[in-house]
Amino acid sequence: MSNLPATDPASLVLTPVSQDLSRLNTLGLASRADAFVTLADPAQLPEVSRLAGEASSLLVLGGGSNLVLPERVEGLVARVAFKGVRLLEARPDAWLVEAAGGETWHGFVEACVGQGWDGLENLALIPGTVGAAPVQNIGAYGVELQARFHGLTAWDVREGRYVEMSEADCRFSYRDSVFKHDEPGRWIIVSVRFALPRPWRPVLGYPDLQRHARLAAGAPTARDVFDAVCDIRRAKLPDPAVTGNAGSFFKNPIVPAGTRDALAGRYPGLVSYAQPDGRYKLAAGWLIDQCGWKGRALGAAGVHDRQALVLINRGGAGAADIMALARAIQDSVFQRYGVRLEPEPVVV
Structure with missing residues (x-):
């Protein structure tokens, strides 16, 4: 991709503009960039280096699906739009x-x-x-x-x-x-x-996949797995085009075996997965759900009613609203389980 020729020299000129980012982040947070450019051709990259050298910072923007953006983004924002x-x-x-x-x-x-x-x-x-x-x-x-x-x-x-x-x-x-x-x-x-x-073999270790009707009959194709994953995700997760969200907001915490065993002794329903190094990955969604957060809200920010890992924009939320809810959830889980949840999105 890096050696694609530029056919129109005029297209390589980048002129930063002020840009509303509200529709360029899947949480739908109100945000504006002071200086915004779109990269459509790799030949524009030297120009980005020049502009970034003159700016206070550079934010590289893809689909905006894993970002918590502030009301104002200072510095340069460069949206990557290379295709192929x-x-x-x-x-x-x-x-x-x-x-x-x-x-x-x-x-x-x-x-x-x-x-x-x-x-x-x-x-x-x-x-x-x-x-x-x-x-x-x-x-x-x-x-x-x-x-x-x-x-x-x-x-x-x-x-x-x-x-x-x-x-x-x-x-x-x-x-x-x-x-x-x-x-x-x-x-x-x-x-x-x-x-x-090659050869391809399906990865069907997760119970949701094993139970899915498309896969239960055996001998699935990659298309069968693809369709099943889409079905499962659509049933569990909100569409960002309809409800602003960044997907899973917290990482599943990984803890020592001793910590997992102690928690399992106190909470028999604890959901955990053994890791190759002997540690255990805890299901953050289960921890959050057990703390009573599923479907709850703090102002304009809320927790999805079908998946406790997903924080949503209920309309008009800003970064402060999302992060206030995230901190409240972190504190709640830590107080009950002694486990600190780590946000998955990048907080700008």
Whole structure:
């Protein structure tokens, strides 16, 4: 993606403008950028480095699905809109597929399944863009992006050059990566490459998938898994186009086995999942639900009535409203269980 030619020199000129961001973040928070540009061509990236050098900060914006934006965003906001999906290589053990950073994630997953490049179907219907996916190391229903990742091309804004980054470079962990910690605004992810396994085998470890009618009969296809995941997510999660939300607002906390065992002794219904390193992942949604938060609200911010992990904008909420609710939930869970929940979205 990084070597695409620019056909129109005039299109490379970036003129920052003031921009309403209310429809560019899935929480629907009222927000405005002082200086906003859209990147439609990788050849514009040197210009972004120049503009960023003159600004107080740089916020790289994808689909806005994992952000809590303030009422005013100072500095430069650059929205990534690079497009393109291509098969790089059909190896005996994998399809190597590349997608531009501005492609919608769900659209990319659907395109892969349609082409027979299977392996991402468990990640269907996750909002956001391909370029934002590595930042969060997105995951769902037993598959994390890290497991399918091959490499990416990024623009180093500070150095003004392209860099190739491996899995080790990205420092992936649970819903985390180097991009969240290494100088926010330094990296613009131009394209991401995936190694999709051949032969393909379905990942059906989660009970919701095992119970789904499309999959219970056995021998499912990747399309069957894709459709089942979409069904499940639509039944459980609100559509951001209808109800503002950022998906799961809290990470599932990972605790030592001793902590999990002590909690399970006191709370027999505790939902937990063993991890390869001997620790346990606790279901944050269960913890929040048990504290009585499902369906409750604090002013314009609320907790979804079908999924306690999802905080919603009930209309007119700002960042302060969302974060006040988040802190109240964190305090409640900590007081009862001694476990501190960590927000999943990036709070600007």
